[in-house]
Amino acid sequence: MLNKLNLLRNEIDILDLKLLNIISERLKLVKQIGLIKNKHGLPLYVPERERYIINLKKKEAKKKGMSPNFIEDIFYRIINESYSYEKIKIFKKIKPNFSKILIISHHKKISILFKKMLTITEYNVNYIEEKKINIDNITSLFENIGMIILDISKFFFKKLIKKLCLLPKNCILVDLSPIKEIFMTKILKIYKGPVLGLYYLFNYQENYLFKETIIYCYGRKEKYYSWFLKQIETWGLQIKHMNIIEHDKYIFFIESLKYFFTLIYGIFLKKTKISLNEVCILSKPIYYLNSLILKNFFSTNPKLYFYLIENSQNNTKKVKKYLDYINNLVILIDKDKKMKIIDIFNKIKKLLITNIEILR
Structure with a gap:
């Protein structure tokens, strides 16, 4: 044998x-x-x-x-x-002989990633943190640039917005802010050149960007930056077009509400004094998945989460609605309305199975 x-x-x-x-x-x-x-x-x-x-x-x-x-x-x-x-070390340069690209950054990680990808694609990139900029002498930074990428704080934006008229003619302005109704709308009122809105929906700590998604919003003069969108695709990113209203609506559900829910879940964990070690022992491997979500949540500056909710009146109203839905469910449970809860459950199940490919 x-x-x-x-x-x-x-x-x-x-x-x-x-x-x-x-x-x-x-x-x-x-x-x-x-x-x-x-x-x-x-x-x-x-x-x-x-x-x-x-x-x-x-x-x-x-x-x-x-x-x-x-x-x-x-x-x-x-x-x-x-x-x-x-993937190879150098990507094809879609726009040969393009002039200098300036990146002004507050949130370093995503800006550094853009710098890295543009540099290995052999573009001339100048990266500078907003805190190192003297706003009164910013004209020298604007000289001979073909594109400016802004990932800046609300405080610095208030100072910079007045200087955008000094940009070279037809310089492409790329806005990376999470809430376009605040930043991009104001930019379009002051700056008359080409404007593109981008927002990343990926983990910028990864080495590769394939299968990740970036949202783009047309601002003005799309023909000037259509090549840049193609360049982003060569890096392996999927690009998804949305208008400014759609963008902010979906970013609320993808970012703000998710973080708000995680915060509530974390508070509940703390108050109930649940042993996370016991949870780990009892529920491997799903616990690791939940832990990964929590780890990513707490790896980001909490100011960003608050900023996403606070800076839009509509988002604040939506959070209140979210809490109302939770309260309504609690009322149904208190009143022993089993069939109503089961009906809600089945409707959600149908919604998920109909719309999410992985669940089919």
């Missing part, structure tokens, strides 16, 4: 080695694809192609009597690894 077992294990070892060699050959081909994409300025990440590969392999797995979910997991891991091989 042991001899037979060892023979079978040896056969598995041989197949595993063949599998590693096949994956290695696949990654070599992926590197060649990366070179072609770079030469022609093509996006690193093409979601349609990825979905096609995964769906095809799931169908083939089913025919062979294998679990489609198992094969989906394997190929997602292979494809994700492929992106890191496909």
Whole structure:
């Protein structure tokens, strides 16, 4: 019996080695694809192609009597690894001979990421923190720049807004603020050149940006910065267009409300004196997922969360509505309205399954 077992294990070892060699050959081909994409300025990440590969392999797995979910997991891991091989050190420069880009930063991390990506794409970038700027002598910073990227505080914005008229003609102004109704609307009133709004929906601490999303809002003179949006796509980012009103509405739900909910959850944890170690022991691995969400939440300056809610009157009203919904649920529980709660649950379930692909 042991001899037979060892023979079978040896056969598995041989197949595993063949599998590693096949994956290695696949990654070599992926590197060649990366070179072609770079030469022609093509996006690193093409979601349609990825979905096609995964769906095809799931169908083939089913025919062979294998679990489609198992094969989906394997190929997602292979494809994700492929992106890191496909990525090369220098991206194709969509706009050769473009003049200097100035980044003024308050929130360092995202601005440094933009600086990094623009630099490895061989653009001329000047990065400066807002606290180091003498606003009265800012004209010298504006000389010969083709683009200015603003990731600045509300306090500095009030001082800088008056100086935007000094920018070179047709200098592209890129606004990274989370609430466009405050910053971008005021910018458009004063600055008459091309204006683009961007907001990142990704973890800027990651080395790779593929599969991440950035929202863009047209401000004015889109033809001047359409190349920049293409450049962002070559980095592997997905770009999603929204108008200013849509942008602020969705950012509230994605950022503000999520943080508000996490804050309430954290307060409840603290007040009930729940042992997090016990929770960890009882609920692995889902606890790790919840812990990761909490870790990311507390890794960001709390002023940002408050800023997202405080700086929009509409957002404050929405938070109050959110609390009203919680109170209404509590009232239904107190009154033992089981069927109403079950009905709400089923409606939410239907909404999620209908709209979120991963749950289907």
